[in-house]
Amino acid sequence: MTVPVVEADPGHAFARYLQCLADADEAAAVAVARELLEAGVPAERVLLDLVAPAQAEVGERWARNEWSVAEEHAATHISERVVAAVAAYADPRPTRGRIVMACMDGEWHALPARLVAEVLRLRGWQVVFLGASVPAAHLVSYLHRYDAEAVALACALPMRLPHAHRMVEACRRSDVPVVVGGRGFGEDGRWARVLGVPWAPDAPAAADLVADERALREVPPAQLDHLADDEYASLVKRRGELIDSALADLRERVPSVAGYTPAQLDSTISDLGYIVDFLAAALYVNDGTLFTAFVEWLVEILVSRGVPAAAVGLTLEHYGQQLRDFPRAAGFLDRSRALVGGLSAAGR
16 A cells, blocks of 8 residues: 655644544554654654544544444554554663552553553653453552552543542552543542642643652642542442432433333443442532533533433432432532523534
C-alpha cells in the first residue's frame, strides 16, 4: 500500500489518521504514525498528539451515536496496534527503576493507561503494564513478588472511586507509593485530593511525579469524615433492591417497557445500576457535582438513542422516594431531577 507523505506534525496528520480508524484500516494507520516517526517527530508526540486525541474523538462519536460499539472497538484495537508499532520503533532502553501500571478493578478501557505506560517507558522507566481491570488482591500480590518504585493507577469512571481508594490503600500497605490519573478523578483531580493521593493530569505530569519520591510520599490525608453517616455503605447494600424496584416502577409507569427486547431490557437494567453506582461514588467523595455530571451525560446518550430525558427523571424520582431517609443522597437526587427537568423543558 502506498500512503502519501505527511507533514512532520501530528496535528496535520490527525484527519488522515482518524479516517484510517473510520475505515478500520490498520496498515494505513500504522503507516501514518511511522511516517511521522521517520520525519523526526518524537515518539511521545505521536502518542500524545495523534493517538490520544483520535481516541477521544472515537469516544465522542460513539457517545453521539454516530459510531456503533463494533466500530468503536475496531478503532480502539487499531490504535492499540499503532501504540505497539510506535513503541517498537522507538525501542527505549530502561535506565530507571520499575513502575507498575494498572487499571482499576472493573475498568476495561486500557488504552489511555497504555499511553501513559509508553510515555514512562520512553522516559527511561522499566514499566510493567498489567492492563485492564486488575483486582486489588492480585496487584498487591504482584507488588510483594517484585520491587517497584511506584504504582500508577488509571481510573476513567468516577463510579470506580471507592474501588480506587481501596486499591491505593492496599498498595500503601505494601509500602509502595501511588500516583493516579484519568477522568475518574475529576478533570482537575479534585477527587484524588479527597482520597489523599497524588494525581497527574496527563502522561508527562505522571512521568514527572513518579520521579519525585518526596512528592509521592508526602500527601495530605484523605478527607472522608463524611462516611461516618453510613449513607454510602447502606446504599451499596441496597443496590440490588433499588434496581429491582426501579425496574418495576418503570414497567408500571412506562407501558412501552413491557415490549422491550431482551437487549433493551439488559441495557435498561445496566443504566439503573449505573445511576446507583454513580450516586454511591458521589456519596463516597461527598460531591453532588459528580452525580449531576453523570446524569447530564446519561441523558445526552439516551436522547441520542431515542429515549426522552423524562425517563431518567422518573428513575431519579423513584430513587429519591426510596432514599428519603438518606439526606445527602436525597439532596444529590433532587438537584439532578431539577437538571433533567430543565433538559426536558428544552426539548431533550
